[in-house]
Amino acid sequence: MSSHIPFDIITRILSILDIKTLLCFRSVSKEWRSLIDSSGFINTHMSLSIKTNTNDTLLILGEGGLNPINFDDLSPGDLLNLQDQPFISIGWQDVRLMGSCNGLVCLSNDDGDVVILNQSTREHKGILYSLVRHRFELSVSSAPDEHWVWGSGYGFGYDAVSNDYKVVSIAKFLGIGFTSFKESEMTIYSAKKDLCWVIKIPYAMLFTNDKMGVYVHGSLHWIAKWFGSWRDRIVGFDLGLDEFREVPQPDYGGNIVIDIDLGVLGSFFCVFAKFRDWSADVWIMKEYGVKESWSKVFSISRNVLSYDSVRPLGYSRRGREVLLELDEKRLVWYGMETRRVVDVVIQGRKKERLEAILCLNSLVPPDGNDRVVNSQQPTKEQKKNEEEEVLLDLVFLGVLGLMIELLNVCIFQLNFSI
DSSP, rough: HHHHHOOOHHHHTTTOOOOHHHHHHHHTTHHHHHHHHSSSHHHHHHHHHHHHHHEEEEEEEEEEEEEEEEEEGOTTTOEEEEOOOOOOOOSSSOOEEEEETTTEEEEEEEOEEEEETTTOOOOOOEEEEEEHHHHHHHHHHOTTTTEEEESSEEEEEEETTTTTEEEEEEEEEEEGGSEEEEEEEEEEETTTTTTTEEEEOSEEEEEEEEOEEEEETEEEEEEEETTOOOOEEEEETTTTTTTTEEOOOOOOOOOOOOEEEEETTTTEEEEEEEESSSEEEEEEEESOGGGEEEEEEEOOOOOOOOSSSSEEEOOOOTEEEEEEETTEEEEEEEEETTEEEEEEOEETTOOOEEEEEEEEOOOOOTTTTTOOOSSSSHHHHHHHHHHHSSSSHHHHHHHHHHHHHHHHHHHHHHHHHO
């Protein structure tokens, strides 16, 4: 049966399916398993999901684990139900999100231990990041008149130059009483090499908050100040080049900005700029690194929505609302045209603190290495043996299921375009 279907047609059909279905179809045959596990197919499937803006999961961290919500089906007014037993149990106390990229989510605890997790396949890679922390503790004992101050920034992202996933943590070195600035360092961990190293930040930069770096365009971004200056700057760290750069900000029209939050909306780098009257403008950078490409997409009135910190998560299906995480406490839908706020009601919530992040569903392995598969095209003899191992009815049902899934996707895209 499978010999009658061209291999490239099978590949195209498989590339539009969801992860759960693909994991099931890995059992159809060795040929299909080899295809689905190949880095080429994984990248094709991921690129198609990004292009069609589908296969996204909203991950809510709380109650001892990660609770996934199908973001594609989420609309303003929907109730969210956190399970008593989380879909993915972490087993740590005081867990925080470090970032999400290409279907991988990175988490850490107060001891500095880190895990990189593919929430779709349940594959994970643990990192004893606490071993790195000892290096800074030794610095304290060797310099009693100085001390390290942690909590200057962290992040997780993809290095396209070396095809690697990296975890970073920033520490600033200050004198007693915070009266003098010594230096800042960044610790970088490579998932592919399973190695860790430290680089000096080349100028007097104070990272002003202990926040997750915003990953976009191959770089992680934070808000920072030059030592001795109170002006907020956007600083990006290129994971491929190991270089820092300042990213130009929008022209705020003479308004005095008192606080800046960074994020990603769609695929664009974005800025939430809060002014003295506590209103805010939201900008997206349509061409990364180009100041003139900043475009204001909506504003927030102070009497409609107030916050200390904000993390944008994504647009609604209609594209008229945006989902925001506020102060690590609440989720709200904000109508960009109506300027109405709809709180997301979360049933089963027990803790006040809440963290959420949007994660792509993918097959990317958490260690950054390609799976060991036979990348060569099977010979005629191999195909014959393969077909003898697979029952014809299983293959028939598999192909039938693929066609049904393809029809559903086409109907969804047709409805969306209408």
